[in-house]
Amino acid sequence: MRQLEDALDLLAGQDPPIDTTEMIDSIEQHLSQGGVPVVAWNGSRTMQIQEKPRQITQRRLSKSVWVFAAALAAAVMAIGIPLWLLGRSSVQDVASTSAEVFDFSQDSMCDWFTAEEMNQIVVAAQQLVGTTMDFGYEWECQPESGRWTASTSEVWLGPLSVAQAMSWAAQPHTTAPDDFVGHERLDESVTYGNLHGSTMWMMEGMNTDLRIEGHENEVLWFWVVADPRDSTHPVDTYYAPLGFALADAMLRDMNWVDEAPPESGSDQTS
Amino acid sequence: MRRKHPDRLDEDERKLVEELYPSLRRFASAVRPPGEDGNDLVQDAFLRVIRTRGSLSGLDHPAAYLRRTILHLAQDHQRSERRRRRAWVKLGCEQAEVPAYSWELEELRLVSPKARAVLYLRIIEGWPYEDIARMLGCSQTSARVAASRGRQQLESVLSEGVSDATA
DSSP: OHHHHHHHHHHHTSSOOOOHHHHHHHHHHHHHHOOEEEEEEOTTSOEEEEEEOOOHHHHTSOHHHHHHHHHHHHHHHHHHHHHHHHHHHHHHHHHTSSOOOOOTTTOOHHHHSOHHHHHHHHHHHHHHHTOOOOOOOEEEEETTTTEEEEEOSOOOOOHHHHHHHHHHHTSOEEOOGGGSTTOTTOOSOOEEOEEEEOSSOEEEEEEEEEOOTTOSSOSEEEEEEOOTTOTTSOIIIIIHHHHHHHHHHHHHHTTOOTTSOOOGGGOOOO | OOOOOOSSOOHHHHHHHHHHHHHHHHHHHHHOOTTOOHHHHHHHHHHHHHHHHSOSTTOSSHHHHHHHHHHHHHHHHHHHHHHHHHHHHHTTOOOOOOOOOOGGGGGGGGSOHHHHHHHIIIIISOOOHHHHHHHHTSOHHHHHHHHHHHHHHHHHHHHHHHHHHHO
16 A cells, blocks of 8 residues: 555656746746647547647747757758658558558557547447437546446445345356347357456446457457346346447447458457 | 637636646646646646636636546547557557656556546545545546556556566
């Protein structure tokens, strides 16, 4: 515990403080100037112009650094622009090819989908399954695995329901391959039924694991807190179809093609 | 249409910046991705709030609102960095230099900004989960899950660091 506290304290102290007058001056300067226009990438995958303030730490660089940077930029432009014009046709060829395909060897689903896009996919999947049940999903990216997980609010279990959940979790359900129409190779396992616990609390949940032939690790993974006692949304007839619908929507967005499986050696999803 | 915002801070807002800056800087440093600076995140958060709300003074809970804004900015920066690196690889360029913490903090960036935010507020500042959830705009369950996962990851990283050092 002490070590954890020290590490967090070290993180919090890594950027030296600046004078608050300098901070206030910088804020006012940006307010009067309106910021520096830059081209940025937004969630809908289109380019847009937005204002981004110049960073206060950048302002503190010495003037000589900026003079050097300007001279360097001029030199780069003098050499780089002709080279860029020469090579431009090949860049355009790449840009005009078909839609971008998710590459499991280097892409992360956290980057591919925004939380808002995940919400839209859930809404669409729920409509397909025939419900509009609002779980209040809170999407969270797991940077180490590149996956999105969804958790829901306020599912707390007493001793009795823990026993129920353990019984439920002890019998993981697997769906029939035929259920996933349109993605025949995603056929090995869609399992659901899991108990997530920690020293602080216990909650029940659902794992939806989708595996594909030739892939050691699962292709898609969801973890959704669920309540197996909910008779309105029975596990067998609700969560598996929901998992399929979610995966189907995500795979379509990833431009997944069943006929072109990834190389087994490129599996980086673990 | 862009809302007209003032060019200068009034006296109350100046006092608020002076009062909140120290704790916001530490929070921003704890949650920021590699390559960013906590001071920049704090400045951007102040600017964003003023530009969207018109003023700092009108907020009911300015510290909580600014913390949440800082966390969102940190998550945006982290996400942009990943996209940039992916684009570099796809364009066939050499891998862009990956910004990093100082060597002893290198591995801590594997923990998500949200998890670091929850752990910092819980362990360093001592807030209850109910307040942390309100500050970060999530449920208590979500805050607890983030804390649990973050704690496991951090402890794993720290224990590996200790074993490496003693090997």
